[in-house]
Amino acid sequence: MRSKLESLLPYSLLAPTLLFVTLLIVIPIFQAFLLAFQSADGSFTLAHFQKMAADTSFGDALKFTFLLLIFIVPLQVVLALMMALLIHTRFKGHTFFLYIYAIPLAISDLAAGIAWLAIFTERGYLNSILNQLGILEKPFLFLSYQNLPAMFGTIVIAESWRATAIVMTILLAGLQLIPRDYFEAADVFGANTLKRTLFVVLPLLRPSLQNALIIRTIFAFQTFSVVFALAGRVIPVMAGESYNWYVTNRNPGVAAAYAVLILIFTVAATWFYFKFLKTSAAEAGYD
């Protein structure tokens, strides 16, 4: 009797979660597909996708989402790698710096966008500084549709600034699994150390790097409010379009179509990384 109950215990402990996840994750995903592929009378349709694709913003949204991905992810990884390697030398005061580097972890992309807005706006701090240094006479319009590349750049900077912290913690956690002998505390910048970093540490860190890449790529498809804060709708992105179709155009069908597209990209990106970086799920820590 006792043993019967005992063997049911783990299931009953997990049951609430599984129920919840089913109700609020699994079923909604099915419904999202229904919304995206069903017409008003319940028959199968591609109308929502056609409408989505016909929209003038669609091409731009795709383009900018991928451009952001291409620019932001490598920048994050490089910055985060620098931070992680620095912290990992355990120099005096490294915990203080770790705390500072980690602050953006808890900052939303909306707040990050606003913080950088204060810097990049017309009469913002960057223009102020450049003026005081005598470089600029009049403010430069970073956030104007006339300077699309600059505007795009501000988004790249803001989002990299925010999410670098996430990548750093992943890499740092990975670094801690590598035996300390590989590191020399004193001269991080010596030629030997550079070589060691390139040829020993990075390969050992590959599972963590891959993890970071997957996560950041997945979330890059969802980039949204940082773009809104800095560029409004001048630079459309996929998640933002989904939001717009739902909130502004009151069209859940097209909004769901975008959501399905984001999901497809997410799955494809994960598949791509596993396929071409040739690391098993277990190696990547998915066990």
Place this chain on the structure above:
Amino acid sequence: MRIMQSSYSPRYILGRIALYGAAILLALWTLAPLYLVALAAFSTRQATFQWPKPLLPTDFSTDTMQFFMNTRGVLDSVGNSVIVALVTIAGSLLLGAPGGYALARFRFRGKEAISLGLLISKMFPTAILAIPLAVVFLQIDLYDTIWGVALVHIAMALPFVIIVTAGIFVGVPRDLEEAAQTLGCNRVQAFVRVVMPLALPGLVAAAIFTFVISWNEVFAATILTLRNRTLPAQVLTALNDSPLYYRYAGGFFMIVPALIFIFLIRKYLLNLWGNISR
């Protein structure tokens, strides 16, 4: 022979300078936007349009913050955000911690499948959950309620919470629990008297982590509400037609709890984000 501590080689000193130089540069890069948005939030409203701007808090003022807090809907949205976050913490921990415990302590059929399912469910884009749920919530009167938002936040936090708490419970040796059982505890008592106290710091960190998830979440909160906004939803929807100083104040206000919480759980940073947000 070892080089004595007192006779640092020039190479060593240069290395140190480079090390600290890089560390400080990266720290400035991280802190500058925070400082500047705080500066903007604590100037007068007129100062927002000043040109050029001072870089030091020479005209410190709470004018902007006051304006922000007194704007209609803001205070309510702060309250909503706090309630949603607290409900999310309570819900996700109450639901998730037992699951984490099960994953940490038992071997059972289907365990791998469940862990994998949880990992996958962390990956789903918010949009694909929020949009259909908005449609459903309309039908069941959960639309435009903070409870609906909290439900979605719990769902989003649950996979993280389970994986985090499983890690915490794995860290509490099983034989402590068994020792308690041989000393007269039943399962529940052993958990309460031995496992809980030992897991508590980690659970608190997990709770704060959950708070951050909920406090920052904007997409679902915006889609699922109309009037009962959380703070990020309130700020986001006002972005296009609000003055700059309102946005600065809102941005700063959202950042503050984040700063505090990151400080509180600094010991767990790597465990929470590093190992778990895989």
Place this chain on the structure above:
Amino acid sequence: MAGIHFQTVRKIFGKTTVIKDVSLDIHDGEFMVLLGPSGCGKTTLLRCLAGLERVDGGRVLIGERDVTDLAPRDRKIAMVFQSYAVFPHLTVFDNIAFGLKMQNLPSEEIKRRTHQGAELLQLTDYLKRYPAQLSGGQRQRVAVARAIVMQAAVLLMDEPLSNLDALLRLQMRAELKRLHAEIKATTIYVTHDQIEALSLGDRIAVMQDGKIVQCDVPMNIYDYPANKFIGGFIGTPPMNFLQGAVNGDGSVSVGASNIAPASSLQAAFAARNGQPILLGIRPENLTLASAQQANTISAHVLVVEPLGSHKLLTMQVGAEMIKVSVAPDQSIASNQDVWLHFDPEKIRWMDAASGEAIR
């Protein structure tokens, strides 16, 4: 009143049967040592008794009570874990008092018994400390104190000394022996250290591969191992084994010599005419002889190790190697050829194929 009875207890993990129908009766107040190599199932058997593992067959009785289906806390046992399992978030006092508090005893009595237990294990000075502030040996004593203050009729100890250094181990061994004399709880003590087993046990149950292969008083286990495994497992150095063959007259030819079995075994040997057989003898039961005589074999000294209390010799007999222990003042050098005398009464004969002792 609190004997322990395992009745064909079986425990299966996945596909492997770890405890194979073990039956064992332990008397009230007895100090029973469970001895066996790593992985043979000692801990598992103990956990079955404690209720931490449910059995897949058989019954477990404590006294007259069938406890097979009871939860650990209903079995009235106290257990010292292999890893101590001292609660890190509680002080030494609270650790020791933990079980008493669970029984809702009046606080006066909790205090009294906790102090008594602490005194018994010389922990009185450390009552306010946390386990992190204790040495390994002190933590181990906390674990023992926590178990004994329960005054349970059954005390289970799982390799409680295995993590201690040699000196502390020696001390604790004596303390445990004294403790048992004092509290007289029925005790099962798990170890894979044979010295500990010999010194502590009223009886020793030797486990091998999920089965109890011999259960007897220590000197019988030592002198009359039930099989080759036990002889080879107990004793430092362990028992020597030599190949032999039974002759028509009941004697055994080992190499070029003949050894006559003890007279009590003659009948058994008559039936084994011509069969191979195993001769087992402990190093201290061999003596050096100056000339060939009855029951001697010629041997060549390879190594001489003076070890203080005795000299340990490594010798070659035919193609086989054996160890011989002699008095420290015995004059002997390597490369010497000598005669080794086998005392027939001390020889343990075993079946060459099964390794079972011939009785």
